[in-house]
Amino acid sequence: MTDIRRVARSALGEALSLVFPVECAGCGALDVPLCPECRAELRAVTVGRPLVHGVDVWSALAFEGVPARVLRALKEQGRTALARPLAPALRAALDAALATAEARRGAPAEIIVVPVPTSHAAMRRRGYRVAELLARRAGMRPVRLLRPIRAAADQRSLGRADRARNVEGSMAAPSAAGLRVLIVDDVVTTGATLTEAARALRAAGAEVIGAATVAATPRRHVGADAGQTHT
Structure with a gap:
């Protein structure tokens, strides 16, 4: 019943955004x-980069300008209809x-x-799972293998090493022996969250073949972040 309510809430949010248009999430028009x-600023230009432990992540947008504003509106303003253009x-x-x-x-x-799991606090605040919503809108059938097992602090003010320590050991997965998985999330910054997700899946016996995200924080902005954009 809880999942039905969440689906209904998401659908209602999308419908209301069409019936009562709001300002453009990218420019404010x-x-x-x-x-x-x-x-047009959301047109994909895929770029790959290696992460720790041999996980390559592919992203299609730079997390700055219009793409960053649209992702923040999806994540923090409840504008779930924006998952479709993303x-x-x-x-x-x-x-x-x-x-x-x-x-x-x-x-x-x-x-x-496999989507990166949403924290319990973020789920209570939003009522929907951002990575999973994006994956479904992209025609995927995400499987919730990962789950958060402890809360991590807000990553926004943390550097690369502190981010890695902050999320270390924060996820777990049930037995996944023999499974080949690809991790999906909304944004990658330092790669700490994706690295932890890969660790948890491998510990469960899965083979992690890579990761995909909507956007990546440009390397010159590694210290910047917003919302759950702390991967």
Whole structure:
């Protein structure tokens, strides 16, 4: 029943955003949820980068300017309808990650898409799981293998090393022996959260073939962050 209520809440939010248009999430233009100019700024240009422990992550947008504002509106303002225009970017990143895995390992077996889990506090605040919502809008069938097992502090004021220590040991997964998984999230910053997700999945017996995110924080802005954009 709880999941039904959450789905209904998300659907209602999307419907209301169409019936009662708000300002553009990218530029603030009135009477349009996302103007054509800002929608064009969400055009995917996939970029890959290596993380710790051999996990490559592919992202399609830079987390700055219009993409950053649209993602923040999705995450912190309850504007779930924005998941749809953001979804093609995640789809492009996912396709790039799968193509890379196939090139390295040959024709892949079935691959399970696993979203980074939403913290209990964020779920209470938002009522929806951002990474999972984006994955579904991108045509994926995400599987909740990961779960948070302890709370992590807000990452926004932390440097790279402190972020890694902050999330270390914060996730777990049930037995996943023999599964091949690809991790998805909204944004990657230092890679600390994705690295912890990969650790937890490998500890459960899964093979992690890579990760895909909508956006990545440019390296010159590694200290910047917002909301749950702390991966």
